[in-house]
């Protein structure tokens with residue numbers, strides 16, 4: 001007795017390895033998106049501008065963002081939001 005598993009990623013048949021790699025990538029993408037949204041939802045009280053986040057580095061489950069904004073206060077507030 002045996003059974004066969006079929007792995008499909010975005011409608012494409014893939015190997016088991018590709019499937020789990022793809023799933024990890026998708027989890028990462030979701031984490032990056034969530035963190036970016038949190039950073040960019042911070043608005044400066046003085047200048048009314050929003051912080052901008054750029055993904056700098058991704059190592060395992062550690063994400064490194066570079067945050068830019070109109071002033072130090074905004075950048076600090078954005079860092080606290082993550």
Ligand SMILES: [Zn+2]
Nearest residue numbers: 044047070071
């Ligand atoms: Zn500002």
